[in-house]
Amino acid sequence: MRLSQFHLATVKEVPADAEVASHRLMLRAGMLRKLAAGIYTWTPLGLRVLRKVETVVREEMNRAGAIEMLMPSIQPRELWEETQRWEKFGGQLLKLKDRREQEYCYGPTHEEVITDFARQELKSYKQLPINFYQIQTKFRDEIRPRFGVMRAREFMMKDAYSFHLTPESLAATYGVMYGAYGRIFDRLGLRFRAVQADTGAIGGNASHEFQVLAESGEDAIAWSDGSDYAANVELAEALAPRVERPEPAAELQRVDTPARKTMDEVSTFLSVSPDQCVKTILVRGEQGLVALCVRGDHEINEVKAAKLEELPGASVLADEAEILKATGTRPGFIGPVGLPDEIPVIVDRSAAALADFVCGGNAVDTHYTGANWNRDARITRIADLRKVVDGDPSPDGEGTLHIARGIEVGHVFQLGGRYAEAMNATVLDENGKARAMLMGCYGIGVSRIVAAAIEQNHDDRGIVWPEPMAPWTVAICVIGSRNGTQAQDAAQALYDELTGHGLEVLLDDRGLRPGPMFADMELIGIPHRIVVSERGLEAGTFEYRHRRDTENRALTRAELMERLLGA
RNA sequence: CGGGGUAUAGCUCAGCCUGGUAGAGCGUUGCGUUUGGGACGCAAAAGUCGGGGGUUCGAAUCCCUCUACCCCGACCA
Numbered sequence: 001m002r003l004s005q006f007h008l009a010t011v012k013e014v015p016a017d018a019e020v021a022s023h024r025l026m027l028r029a030g031m032l033r034k035l036a037a038g039i040y041t042w043t044p045l046g047l048r049v050l051r052k053v054e055t056v057v058r059e060e061m062n063r064a065g066a067i068e069m070l071m072p073s074i075q076p077r078e079l080w081e082e083t084q085r086w087e088k089f090g091g092q093l094l095k096l097k098d099r100r101e102q103e104y105c106y107g108p109t110h111e112e113v114i115t116d117f118a119r120q121e122l123k124s125y126k127q128l129p130i131n132f133y134q135i136q137t138k139f140r141d142e143i144r145p146r147f148g149v150m151r152a153r154e155f156m157m158k159d160a161y162s163f164h165l166t167p168e169s170l171a172a173t174y175g176v177m178y179g180a181y182g183r184i185f186d187r188l189g190l191r192f193r194a195v196q197a198d199t200g201a202i203g204g205n206a207s208h209e210f211q212v213l214a215e216s217g218e219d220a221i222a223w224s225d226g227s228d229y230a231a232n233v234e235l236a237e238a239l240a241p242r243v244e245r246p247e248p249a250a251e252l253q254r255v256d257t258p259a260r261k262t263m264d265e266v267s268t269f270l271s272v273s274p275d276q277c278v279k280t281i282l283v284r285g286e287q288g289l290v291a292l293c294v295r296g297d298h299e300i301n302e303v304k305a306a307k308l309e310e311l312p313g314a315s316v317l318a319d320e321a322e323i324l325k326a327t328g329t330r331p332g333f334i335g336p337v338g339l340p341d342e343i344p345v346i347v348d349r350s351a352a353a354l355a356d357f358v359c360g361g362n363a364v365d366t367h368y369t370g371a372n373w374n375r376d377a378r379i380t381r382i383a384d385l386r387k388v389v390d391g392d393p394s395p396d397g398e399g400t401l402h403i404a405r406g407i408e409v410g411h412v413f414q415l416g417g418r419y420a421e422a423m424n425a426t427v428l429d430e431n432g433k434a435r436a437m438l439m440g441c442y443g444i445g446v447s448r449i450v451a452a453a454i455e456q457n458h459d460d461r462g463i464v465w466p467e468p469m470a471p472w473t474v475a476i477c478v479i480g481s482r483n484g485t486q487a488q489d490a491a492q493a494l495y496d497e498l499t500g501h502g503l504e505v506l507l508d509d510r511g512l513r514p515g516p517m518f519a520d521m522e523l524i525g526i527p528h529r530i531v532v533s534e535r536g537l538e539a540g541t542f543e544y545r546h547r548r549d550t551e552n553r554a555l556t557r558a559e560l561m562e563r564l565l566g567a
Numbered sequence: 568c569g570g571g572g573u574a575u576a577g578c579u580c581a582g583c584c585u586g587g588u589a590g591a592g593c594g595u596u597g598c599g600u601u602u603g604g605g606a607c608g609c610a611a612a613a614g615u616c617g618g619g620g621g622u623u624c625g626a627a628u629c630c631c632u633c634u635a636c637c638c639c640g641a642c643c644a
Binding site (some may be wrong): 011012015016017034036037091143144254261262263279283294299302315316331333334360368480491500511513514515518535543 | 578593594601604618635636637639644
């Protein structure tokens with residue numbers, strides 16, 4: 001590509017509210033233009049990168065035996081009623097009406113559409129297993145879109161759906177997809193981890209997330225330094241402490257703690273370490289209020305809490321009025337001692353191992369000290385309720401957990417029978433009996449990968465693309481082109497030769513001064529840069545510099561070819 | 568959904584508190600100089616100050632309202 005014939009749209013300034021590196025750099029490099037909140041135009045430059053990612057994904061999906069297709073982005077309400085997700089999916093579902101008042105949504109995912117397709121197309125177990133995929137624009141009406149395409153509302157996604165007669169077949173395809181995902185992120189040159197994950201709104205059994213490691217990531221992942229265990233913190237199990245609960249040694253005592261509501265305030269005021277305190281929160285589930293207790297230095301894990309049998313369905317934090325009515329106190333002073341009998345008290349494993357602890361006094365401005373389970377406070381049940389923290393033992397018994405941040409770029413699920421059953425998608429088995437199919441689903445955030453790659457690969461001059469994602473592999477910069485055609489001719493010849501070898505080359509023939517030209521090439525992150533100048537030509541060399549280098553090196557044409565084309 | 572903020576030239580922003588007829592940098596156009604790390608000079612084009620309403624002799628500026636965008640929170644007591 002001759003740059004004079006392209007639309008390169010780099011800019012010097014970027015809005016003050018572009019916070020993360022990838023967002024700023026994508027705007028500066030002119031890959032993106034914002035159209036509305038969470039909705040972006042991909043410029044010609046941005047699209048080249050997006051296509052690179054798509055290509056790798058497509059090749060690996062095909063290699064793994066998945067079959068590409070394309071489903072509509074607009075989906076009828078009726079289909080979503082069949083799985084009850086028209087209501088359950090929540091505010092992220094963008095709903096639309098046509099001129100006849102028929103209702104639709106813009107697809108945030110395609111389980112319903114593919115299952116509908118499958119129930120019409122697949123009739124026999126002999127057609128199974130089969131795995132369909134598409135690469136397509138999706139829309140989720142995020143509460144707070146941010147960080148550019150990292151958390152956009154409209155985004156590009158690859159989604160695949162497999163169909164099976166048996167759990168063994170599903171597990172086999174799941175394994176194949178898991179392997180394909182690893183290859184995709186390896187090929188793209190990303191540092192990532194596959195972690196055990198919660199299945200969330202989509203539902204199902206086994207599930208892994210593929211997380212690109214980055215400080216700016218919105219997800220927290222727990223990994224063990226003694227094994228290959230890794231899990232989303234939502235899922236990571238917090239083991240019970242190895243020590244037995246000590247015998248009570250202190251008297252239960254009510255103490256005044258005026259206006260000390262938070263754990264920090266209480267522990268400072270009473271000079272007691274937070275790990276000798278119990279904090280209690282009240283949540284309202286479908287069956288009434290439930291008290292959840294964790295140690296003062298721990299936090300409740302909402303995903304784990306939602307799985308408690310005492311809290312079926314949706315639950316929310318109790319409001320002040322409810323708390324006052326049930327306990328006679330306000331938030332900040334709730335404790336397990338003397339709670340009404342009808343409120344179940346679910347205690348985290350670590351909190352349950354405490355003796356002589358501090359907890360809320362169930363009266364405004366008071367706490368208890370010297371409280372003990374059983375003697376002073378009921379335990380309905382002990383459960384794993386808290387988020388794991390750095391330094392916890394690994395759930396597999398090997399090593400210690402650490403917390404890292406990641407950007408979720410892929411997610412694989414074994415969905416099981418849920419959707420096929422709800423939508424009556426069956427095939428006949430060997431005995432001629434109709435059986436609901438089992439499903440797997442496998443997503444990759446194609447546009448998010450572009451942002452994630454930049455988070456991992458940039459410096460103060462701009463983007464440093466992993467080669468497979470770069471918009472071009474080689475940039476040729478011409479210096480002194482106004483003074484004559486010698487350098488221009490040499491650059492053109494070099495361009496022709498490299499292009500002839502199948503390289504994607506960008507020839508900067510804009511005739512700019514060197515400063516702006518180099519700055520642009522570095523900003524947009526082209527891996528290899530060659531400078532063609534009169535000076536070099538006289539010496540019989542070209543000037544070469546890799547994007548990661550800080551020094552130029554003078555190479556002969558042969559040396560240059562060897563470097564770029566391999567031996 | 569709650570709270571806060573912003574909206575002024577193509578872009579990034581100042582001006583608003585204290586009302587008096589519109590500014591800067593970058594970019595763009597023309598001419599000249601310059602040509603190895605975001606050059607310089609001269610000249611120029613470019614804004615219904617987000618929309619609507621009000622107060623006032625006079626509104627970018629004060630008030631009301633609508634819209635869009637951004638930030639924080641919305642389960643840690």
